[in-house]
Amino acid sequence: MDSKRSIVDIMGRRYSNRTYLKEKITRDHREIIQGFISGLKAGPLGSTARFTLITDSGEDQESLRELGTYGVIRNAAGFFAGAVKQSGHCFEDYGYLLEKIVIHATGMGLATCWLGGTFSKSGFARGISLAKDEVLPAVVATGYAAPKPGLVDSIMRFGAGSKYRKQWDSLFFSGDMTVPLSQSDVGPYAVPIEMVRRAPSAANKQPWRIVKEPGKNIFHFYMLRTKMYRDGGKMVGIQDLQRVDMGIAMYHFEASAAESKLGGSWTATNPGITTGTADCEYIVTWKGK
Numbered sequence: 001m002d003s004k005r006s007i008v009d010i011m012g013r014r015y016s017n018r019t020y021l022k023e024k025i026t027r028d029h030r031e032i033i034q035g036f037i038s039g040l041k042a043g044p045l046g047s048t049a050r051f052t053l054i055t056d057s058g059e060d061q062e063s064l065r066e067l068g069t070y071g072v073i074r075n076a077a078g079f080f081a082g083a084v085k086q087s088g089h090c091f092e093d094y095g096y097l098l099e100k101i102v103i104h105a106t107g108m109g110l111a112t113c114w115l116g117g118t119f120s121k122s123g124f125a126r127g128i129s130l131a132k133d134e135v136l137p138a139v140v141a142t143g144y145a146a147p148k149p150g151l152v153d154s155i156m157r158f159g160a161g162s163k164y165r166k167q168w169d170s171l172f173f174s175g176d177m178t179v180p181l182s183q184s185d186v187g188p189y190a191v192p193i194e195m196v197r198r199a200p201s202a203a204n205k206q207p208w209r210i211v212k213e214p215g216k217n218i219f220h221f222y223m224l225r226t227k228m229y230r231d232g233g234k235m236v237g238i239q240d241l242q243r244v245d246m247g248i249a250m251y252h253f254e255a256s257a258a259e260s261k262l263g264g265s266w267t268a269t270n271p272g273i274t275t276g277t278a279d280c281e282y283i284v285t286w287k288g289k
């Protein structure tokens with residue numbers, strides 16, 4: 001990653017890119033990213049994870065194509081895939097760590113796209129030799145962006161309303177979930193909060209809800225489950241993607257806070273705030289120093 005470039009700037013430039021140039025990832029980029037990946041061992045909530053960059057071994061991208069993205073991704077030069085040990089917060093930890101890789105790669109000039117639905121799990125599970133006690137919730141396609149998005153890319157972006165983000169007053173609150181968070185109460189955390197809002201999420205559902213304790217730098221993160229994902233139902237596994245979304249948001253919050261010299265730590269102790277709906281679940285708390 002370009003160390004002179006601000007992380008907030010990189011987060012602002014990241015978007016889901018589905019059409020890539022037919023170019024391999026340069027050896028320099030591969031080495032830097034592999035070094036970075038190998039240093040990631042555990043998420044902020046304690047789950048152990050490992051990641052890899054899968055690139056094509058032959059002259060063409062046939063071997064990658066076999067991994068399968070149901071036609072959504074064109075010409076990916078590689079995929080970031082990982083395996084996380086099953087635990088209470090493994091999906092959040094996976095999201096946090098893989099987004100850390102995404103932002104690092106974006107800073108190097110690589111484009112990315114998270115894939116939680118449109119990828120073939122079995123191919124990637126083989127690629128990373130998934131163990132019985134591990135899960136592989138999602139992968140990320142990567143490579144150099146083509147100058148023009150393909151048709152499928154445009155359709156996916158339009159379908160998910162990718163440009164759109166919910167407004168502050170429906171995502172961020174003060175004290176409980178009835179009072180929107182005002183600019184005066186958010187204090188130095190305006191940027192980290194905004195970086196949560198800019199984060200990618202599965203089908204752009206933006207499940208993150210944050211309640212700040214008035215007058216304190218304490219932020220409780222909640223997940224508002226999208227109804228069609230509730231209880232797994234027929235769409236087993238998809239609700240877990242919203243936990244991955246929560247982990248992605250945690251990384252955006254923590255990394256942009258660190259850039260503003262705002263230290264703190266994560267704890268998962270439910271403050272018992274009334275959420276008004278059973279679909280809204282407590283996930284984690286940021287305690288600022």
Ligand SMILES: Cc1cc2nc3c(=O)[nH]c(=O)nc-3n(C[C@H](O)[C@H](O)[C@H](O)COP(=O)(O)O)c2cc1C
Pocket residue numbers: 014015016017018072113114115116117118119138156160161162163198199200201202203204241244245248
């Ligand atoms: C956990 C997760 C899973 C996703 N799964 C897919 C997917 O299967 N296929 C796809 O085309 N996009 C997928 N996306 C990309 C989202 O649609 C995208 O992030 C969202 O529409 C916001 O757009 P942006 O990333 O360009 O800001 C996924 C994103 C996340 C965070």
